[in-house]
Amino acid sequence: MLRQFTCIMCPMGCSLEAEVLPEGRVEKVTGNNCKRGKEYAVREVTNPVRNIASSVLVENGELPLASVRLNAPIPKKDIFPVMAEIRKIKVTAPVSIGQIVLQDVLGTGSDVIITKNVKRKAEEL
């Protein structure tokens, strides 16, 4: 069976075609311009993964929210359960880029990390 994908690994957005064998193994990938495109197609067939970005509440921050993302992609099916976990997180300013605010979210092996420096509110200093 031939399956088609748009590669999301970089902005080029290559159109990929993967030949998938009946047992689910990828026989051949075409249309990719790099190694990552091939890997992407294989993963899309076997276990598609995505990164997600969102925000968490910051207490005493100069901003009400700090943005977060995952430091490694998670299976697509886990996106909404992970979002539910992110929604529960509350941090206290200051927070800085790279800080882990939730480790190994739902056992996915990915951590939720801060992507924006948020200082404490001026009057709180």
Add this chain to the structure above:
Amino acid sequence: MRQADAVIIGGGPAGLAAAVELYHKGITDILILERESSLGGILKQCIHDGFGLSRFGETLSGPEYAQRFIDQVEELKIPYITDATVIRLTGDKKVYAASREGIIEIQAKAVMLAMGCRERTRGAISIPGERPAGVWTAGVAQSYINLQNKMVGREVVILGSGDIGMIMARRMTLEGAHVQAVFELQPYASGLPRNIEQCLRDYDIPLYLSHTVTDILGKDRLEGVVVSQVDEKLQPVPGTEKTYHCDTLILSVGLIPENELSLEAGVTLDDRSKGAVVDENYQTDVEGIFAAGNVLHVHDLVDFVSMEAEKLADAMARYIREGGLPPCELDIKTDGNVTHTIPQKVSGKKSFRLAMRVRRPMKDGAIEITQDGKTVKRYKFKKALPAEMIQIPVEAEKLNGEAPLEVNVIC
């Protein structure tokens, strides 16, 4: 009046990258003027990842990408003033900015325009209907959701397949809103293919091409929109109207370089790009005023904004040191398949990087740059999309210093 070698108007990705590069090129008397309370520009609200692959070889969120440059600015102690809005720029490079401490007046040797762009609005595209709350441009919705912790709605329709619109479709879905569909006037998407994939398809959000909003319903809060198919002339086809009940309409219908200050300084704009006419040094037709980033032409990726600004800084440093740059008198002409080019003028004596976009999607063609009927460069492509900026290096040794250049798309 205060003096500075280089004044940079705008502390977003273009301004920051140029400042750092200027410093590395030996120009340290710099001043960045930023209207917001912190540096970073629009990247502050672009919390999704996908930035930095070209510039840093890794994928980052917008705030992380901006912080890389902010850290350098801080480390190099490059002067900047936040909460300072430039209210006037003159042709002789006097800059006036309003701040809480008073009006800042600076005489600059060179000025970089780095004001970025603004979103096209409902009024600009004349969407008919009522005027309820709940109609937002994608960037405004993004700012509310990602910076201000305000949720703009629950049942969403998106008009326009620009990248920010698609990114907001995903963002709002993740926050529990229901995005019913994205409608695009053109017969092709205006955003990048990978955003159609990861922002729409991943979440089962349909994208309808050749459709537009033909009525807005609701006097208080938005109650629905009427969507119609459009014909080849982009006119709504009667009888195809369909009502979508929703409380939110997000518009992602294009970006326009923000050039009000440039115009006041006497800078000539290009009707096609809506940004300044610049030469291979990113210098405008007002000597010593330079422009790069989205104020010059709307980019697809921030990485290219940074890289363009760095190139500008190289030339600007030379300008400041040498008091001028060689003239660039050769026009770059284009055919109807090209929306615009940057630069629009070259000297013919220096290598440069041509940035351009095609007007419609094309497959298996080539972009040919000619001078005096001779091919200077041929750039073959498998596919070319209006969503993507195409960049073609052109080498000096292939050029002569006399004839204009022509850019044609062969397909």
Add this chain to the structure above:
Amino acid sequence: MKCFDVAVIGAGVVGCAVARELSRYSLSICVLEKELDVACGNSGRNTGMLHAGFTYRPGSLKAECAVEGNREFDQVAEELDIPFKRTGKLVVGFDEKDRKNILKYKVIGEENGVRGMEMIDKKRLNEIDPNAGGEFAMYVPSSGILDPMQYTIALAENACMNGAEFLFDHRVLEIERRDERYIIHTPAEDVSVRWVFNCAGMYASQISEMLGYPNYPVKGFKGEYYVLDKKAGKEMKIPIYPAPNDKGGFSTHATPTVDGNVLVGPDSYVVEESEDYKVTKEHMDGLFEDGRKVFKEMKREYFIRNFSGIRWKRYDPETGAILDFMLEADEKNPCTVNLVGIESPGITCALPLARRAVAKLVEKEHPAVNESFNPRRKGIRRFLDMSLEEKEQAVKENPDYGEVICRCETVTRAEILQAVHNPLGVCTVTGIKNRTRATMGRCQGGYCETRITDLIQKEIGISEDQIRYSRKNSYMFTGKVRDEK
């Protein structure tokens, strides 16, 4: 139940002018308005023209009030601190038919007492405005332009500082006559008053009936507009109208605004619904085509916004003829003043009408004069209009003047804060916009709207789900993205 001497129904330009003129006397006054701000109906939905008075039937109330209102407006604008320019107006013609139709109006104008009108040749025409089309024109020096929103706000604020109380979100449902008083029922509360002034604009006929007067037939003539960027307005100094048609009507024209934008419109078509303010593709396309004929700079890139207004005209159902403004006070309905069919030139006529309306009360009960009445009101000082030195000084006195919130219109935090704390207590985004021009520029709030809602929230102390765009249920936010809970 709240008690007042007088209730003014409707906070349009006429209602606010009546309230202001009433406040010259020792009376307790309330203004009942169904919306959340003044000028939400047609008072804010027009060209902003101070008419000279050359198109109205001699002897009519329209003619009398227009000429009177026109003559006094320099003083009014000065007292109320509102932008106003006596630009004059050109009515341009190309051929003899045009000349004939223009001259008809010149005769009417002279009879109405309009001063200084003259026919001018092409040379003079080009001197006055080199961009004007036409072979000749009638030059009307007394016409002017103003911001109808700012004008209505100023009248209301002046009334308010002289004691009138504005009750927003008070739609009049029913009026009951009880013990020599009127009990006015609104969803918010009942109000008891001795006098009622009907200034309800498009709903004036309904209120008229509630008061015991006829339900006068009115017909709605809707007009749509384009607002163009200030770039388009750079060269435009004077309103230019094409010659009237044989019926005396003007087709689509272009008018500069006091702020430097250009309005193209209105067109005209009949509608049924009182508040059918939607803009339509058909009419926008029509405006674009017609607008280009009179205004060369009518380009799509200058489009900022569209809006519409409806002129609710009183008419004779037998003949279809359009009738004059109605201003009456019938003893059968004691202590009432009824104003119906007040449409264009309602802005120009607002104060003259108000004086005539208030005279009905004064003649009857000779109220004491309000000794502390002050006709002067100060508006919000605009940073944009200041010289560099003035800007410097303003920031020194108030650092909020140094913080630009709206980039396109250069509106500062100081101005937004003054607007948020306006005397009438209005706190919608549209209310801030109409008081400061923030969000009115080419980016339409793309940069400043998020900052304005933030300021409203913090200054008024309301949660995000209480912030409203313009109307009663125009809530902007469904809540927080991340809640404390």
